[in-house]
Amino acid sequence: MTLVLKNVSYSFSNKGNENNKVISHLTMQVNQGEFVSLIGKSGTGKSTILKLITGLLKQDEGEILVNGKCVSLGDVGYMPQRDLLLPWRSIIDNIMIASEFQKELKITREEARKWLTRVGLKEYENAFPNQLSGGMRQRAAFLRALLTDKDLLLLDEPFGALDALTKKEMQAWLLSLWQELNKTIVFITHDLEEACFLSDRILLLQPNKIIEEIKVDLPRPRMPKLFHSIELVKMRCELENRITNETD
Numbered sequence: 124m125t126l127v128l129k130n131v132s133y134s135f136s137n138k139g140n141e142n143n144k145v146i147s148h149l150t151m152q153v154n155q156g157e158f159v160s161l162i163g164k165s166g167t168g169k170s171t172i173l174k175l176i177t178g179l180l181k182q183d184e185g186e187i188l189v190n191g192k193c194v195s196l197g198d199v200g201y202m203p204q205r206d207l208l209l210p211w212r213s214i215i216d217n218i219m220i221a222s223e224f225q226k227e228l229k230i231t232r233e234e235a236r237k238w239l240t241r242v243g244l245k246e247y248e249n250a251f252p253n254q255l256s257g258g259m260r261q262r263a264a265f266l267r268a269l270l271t272d273k274d275l276l277l278l279d280e281p282f283g284a285l286d287a288l289t290k291k292e293m294q295a296w297l298l299s300l301w302q303e304l305n306k307t308i309v310f311i312t313h314d315l316e317e318a319c320f321l322s323d324r325i326l327l328l329q330p331n332k333i334i335e336e337i338k339v340d341l342p343r344p345r346m347p348k349l350f351h352s353i354e355l356v357k358m359r360c361e362l363e364n365r366i367t368n369e370t371d
């Protein structure tokens with residue numbers, strides 16, 4: 124599974140107005156099995172890029188190809204920034220929803236329960252989304268995205284609403300699953316440490332719409348103790364400088 128964006132531009136309104144372009148001549152590639160994070164200040168267009176990849180939005184110009192073919196809605200696994208759990212279905216039924224539509228990777232209720240246990244939601248399988256905290260809903264939505272049979276997963280700040288400890292657990296868990304399930308992941312985050320810890324590459328979107336690439340050469344498998352390593356701390360500082368310098 125290779126994702127390619129070639130010369131992609133998008134404006135929300137006044138189409139064709141150069142000054143209003145949210146995405147301008149963006150070219151990027153994500154290779155099979157890669158973990159790539161998109162970072163950048165608020166409003167630089169990160170979520171818009173994911174919506175373009177899913178097919179929820181259609182680019183004004185350029186091409187978006189998965190394995191050489193144009194993407195259409197439903198080709199990729201997507202966890203949007205707002206969780207979008209179905210309010211009338213219990214948590215376990217929300218998790219099971221993908222299984223109802225896909226041929227491969229069908230999971231049984233028993234398996235779904237095991238997954239819920241792994242994300243600390245065992246007691247909530249029969250609860251409804253409005254009975255859960257923001258962080259719990261986020262974990263359920265994350266699980267739902269993960270348990271699709273799609274090779275490409277687009278995750279928009281999946282751990283944004285989690286407390287620091289749960290977040291560290293979920294990050295380590297995501298890495299082990301990413302390897303186990305051989306997924307390709309595009310991940311949005313504002314947490315620079317998280318981007319360093321998880322990614323093979325980081326794409327930094329600057330407000331001037333230039334995209335910078337940073338390779339993360341930290342060895343794998345990565346364990347939480349890596350957060351305290353000099354290499355990761357240095358990389359985090361460098362990213363922060365690159366983000367702040369841009370507007371200086």
Ligand SMILES: Nc1ncnc2c1ncn2[C@@H]1O[C@H](COP(=O)(O)OP(=O)(O)OP(=O)(O)O)[C@@H](O)[C@H]1O
Nearest residue numbers: 135136145163164165166167168169170171172204
């Ligand atoms: N539905 C919309 N209609 C009009 N403009 C929009 C819409 N959604 C986003 N925008 C604008 O497009 C730009 C990019 O938004 P986007 O949500 O992609 O940024 P982001 O980098 O993901 O931000 P954040 O980090 O805050 O989530 C912003 O200026 C935003 O105001």
